[in-house]
Amino acid sequence: MRNLGVNSRLKPFGATIFAEMTALAVKHGAVNLGQGAPDFDGPEFLKESAIKAIRDGRGQYARMTGLPELTKAITDRFARTSGLACDPERDVVVTCGATEAILDCMLGLLEPGDEVVLFEPFYDSYVASVAMAGGVAKVVTLEAPHFRIDEAALRAAITPKTRVMLVNSPHNPSGHILDDDERATVVRIANEFDLVVISDEVYEELWYETKHRTLATEPGMRERTIVLGSLGKSFSLTGWKVGWAIAPAPLAQAVRAAHQFASFCAPTPLQAAAATALSAPDSYFEEFRAEYRARRDLMVRGLRACGFTCEVPQGSYFALADHSAYGFDDDFAFCRHLVEHGKVAAIPPGAFYHNKSKAKTLARFAFCKKLETITAALDRLSEYRERYGSRG
Ligand code: PMP
Numbered sequence: 001m002r003n004l005g006v007n008s009r010l011k012p013f014g015a016t017i018f019a020e021m022t023a024l025a026v027k028h029g030a031v032n033l034g035q036g037a038p039d040f041d042g043p044e045f046l047k048e049s050a051i052k053a054i055r056d057g058r059g060q061y062a063r064m065t066g067l068p069e070l071t072k073a074i075t076d077r078f079a080r081t082s083g084l085a086c087d088p089e090r091d092v093v094v095t096c097g098a099t100e101a102i103l104d105c106m107l108g109l110l111e112p113g114d115e116v117v118l119f120e121p122f123y124d125s126y127v128a129s130v131a132m133a134g135g136v137a138k139v140v141t142l143e144a145p146h147f148r149i150d151e152a153a154l155r156a157a158i159t160p161k162t163r164v165m166l167v168n169s170p171h172n173p174s175g176h177i178l179d180d181d182e183r184a185t186v187v188r189i190a191n192e193f194d195l196v197v198i199s200d201e202v203y204e205e206l207w208y209e210t211k212h213r214t215l216a217t218e219p220g221m222r223e224r225t226i227v228l229g230s231l232g233k234s235f236s237l238t239g240w241k242v243g244w245a246i247a248p249a250p251l252a253q254a255v256r257a258a259h260q261f262a263s264f265c266a267p268t269p270l271q272a273a274a275a276t277a278l279s280a281p282d283s284y285f286e287e288f289r290a291e292y293r294a295r296r297d298l299m300v301r302g303l304r305a306c307g308f309t310c311e312v313p314q315g316s317y318f319a320l321a322d323h324s325a326y327g328f329d330d331d332f333a334f335c336r337h338l339v340e341h342g343k344v345a346a347i348p349p350g351a352f353y354h355n356k357s358k359a360k361t362l363a364r365f366a367f368c369k370k371l372e373t374i375t376a377a378l379d380r381l382s383e384y385r386e387r388y389g390s391r392g
């Protein structure tokens with residue numbers, strides 16, 4: 001009998017940690033600070049806009065590259081935030097979430113055996129997407145607690161087969177935003193080795209003190225950079241799965257070459273609503289950030305009060321905490337114990353590492369939650385600390 005199971009490219013990845021931890025959260029009745037999904041709804045004007053699109057009969061396939069009003073809204077907003085002018089007809093591909101865009105980039109760009117530089121910890125789909133496209137991931141470690149790019153470590157990962165470098169800022173799971181030195185390093189290496197840079201900027205609106213700036217504005221980067229965005233993050237609608245890639249024509253064409261066969265198009269009514277969303281006034285984004293800043297501050301203060309060591313994330317909606325005070329050997333053991341006995345779900349960041357031992361003392365808490373959810377989780381963590389906190 002032939003092998004009916006998962007193929008060898010995907011077998012090593014098993015089940016994604018997000019499905020596993022969400023299932024455990026449900027099983028144990030835990031407050032779920034695992035998967036990065038808000039427990040509140042996106043803005044009313046956006047829901048109304050999607051409902052209107054459905055009522056107006058916009059129920060058929062969209063243009064493959066994205067609805068014209070959406071690709072225009074994407075380039076308009078990008079021009080406002082970055083100062084870069086792009087052609088909405090040529091330089092944008094709308095995808096089913098940024099997750100599809102990442103896969104499309106790999107499928108559209110890589111020849112078998114081409115190498116892709118990834119920085120760990122990374123969103124878990126990166127490495128699976130490289131594998132699905134027949135590429136080879138070369139992993140550079142960002143060392144805790146600051147998760148900065150080290151130029152020597154990056155140089156050591158480059159070979160004549162390196163084709164792509166994938167950079168993520170604001171960063172999941174650390175919340176780090178690339179500083180000027182790191183940006184200069186990325187630019188130097190990309191230009192020196194003629195790399196394509198995939199710049200995952202899905203948390204572009206989730207910065208707190210230092211404003212996010214796209215990498216595409218740096219010298220020599222425009223023509224080699226694919227910028228990824230996601231409606232789900234900036235409008236708290238992760239389940240809508242509307243994402244996009246912005247790139248100069250030849251790179252956009254590579255992404256599109258895969259996208260046309262991967263999904264062909266993202267759902268039409270949601271694209272129509274996304275166009276409305278991106279035309280929101282600056283005040284929407286300011287308020288959005290202020291709400292998230294309050295969530296972040298509550299989360300970090302609470303984690304510290306419960307004995308965790310935790311840097312203040314500069315962006316994204318994750319707090320990466322050190323759980324050494326609880327005396328567990330590794331992050332999976334800690335997170336499994338916490339979800340069962342503390343009734344709080346977090347993500348063991350080993351899922352984001354090749355070198356899993358680097359994550360042993362860490363746990364990721366998502367704070368894209370109502371303040372009362374965060375408070376409830378912190379109450380439970382504080383009880384958990386009383387029962388188990390003296391093990392460390
Ligand atoms: N990149 C990063 C860094 C992410 O954290 C995520 C999802 N949380 C994505 C991409 C995928 O975004 P989407 O939900 O739009 O597929």
Ligand code: GLN
Pocket residue numbers: 016018019034035036037123172
């Ligand atoms: N990227 C989200 C996170 O880091 C989850 C996405 C997913 O569930 N695939 O939590």
